[in-house]
Amino acid sequence: MKILHSRKQLFALFMPGFLLGVLCVNLLAKKYSAEPGIFSDYFLNQFQTVKIVARDYLWYLLRIRILPFLTVLALSMTKMRRAAAALFLIWTGISAGILISTAVLSMGIRGSFLCIAGIFPQFVFYIPAYLILLWYCWSYPGSRWNRQKTLFVVMALAMGILMEIYVNPSIVRAFLSTL
Numbered sequence: 001m002k003i004l005h006s007r008k009q010l011f012a013l014f015m016p017g018f019l020l021g022v023l024c025v026n027l028l029a030k031k032y033s034a035e036p037g038i039f040s041d042y043f044l045n046q047f048q049t050v051k052i053v054a055r056d057y058l059w060y061l062l063r064i065r066i067l068p069f070l071t072v073l074a075l076s077m078t079k080m081r082r083a084a085a086a087l088f089l090i091w092t093g094i095s096a097g098i099l100i101s102t103a104v105l106s107m108g109i110r111g112s113f114l115c116i117a118g119i120f121p122q123f124v125f126y127i128p129a130y131l132i133l134l135w136y137c138w139s140y141p142g143s144r145w146n147r148q149k150t151l152f153v154v155m156a157l158a159m160g161i162l163m164e165i166y167v168n169p170s171i172v173r174a175f176l177s178t179l
Helices: 002-028 040-048 055-073 079-107 109-119 123-139 147-166 168-177
Strands: none
Touching: 002 079, 002 123, 040 168, 055 079, 055 123, 055 147, 079 109, 079 123, 109 168, 123 147, 147 168
16 A cells, blocks of 8 residues: 555656646747647658668667666665655656647647657656656665666666667657558
8 A cells, every 4th residue: 555655646746747837838838839840740741751770869869768767866876865756757747748738739639649659669668667766766765776676677778768769660650641
């Protein structure tokens, strides 16, 4: 029951951030979200024709996926672990709210489906890896880090990166071809 309570606390930090991101786009940045951007027809058509170089994309993904993880991991070894987990969840919620709201404002309901296609299947691996680290940060000292957690997190992050390099572009292209 204690695990369920901790998970609800983590979700309770994510959702206000998500709401703040949605409100930010709808109230403050509506003018900017109406301008051409990543959800414009031009950009989406460019994505369908671009050839992704796996090695270059790998280095990009390592930087944007692993660096935040390593930052939270480093902070998990300090007294700021709980604050780091809370700030990360709020920031992630804000980012998700902004992304989905911008997509829906630009493309309608298709924008939300594009967001789902854009995070699938890699986030099936990223989310559990991050949740294990965040749960550890939030519930310490009741939770201890061990080899099983390390192995699972490393494998999940590696699988997520591989999925993002080799599987996700095909899924997004397939979805974009239906538009």
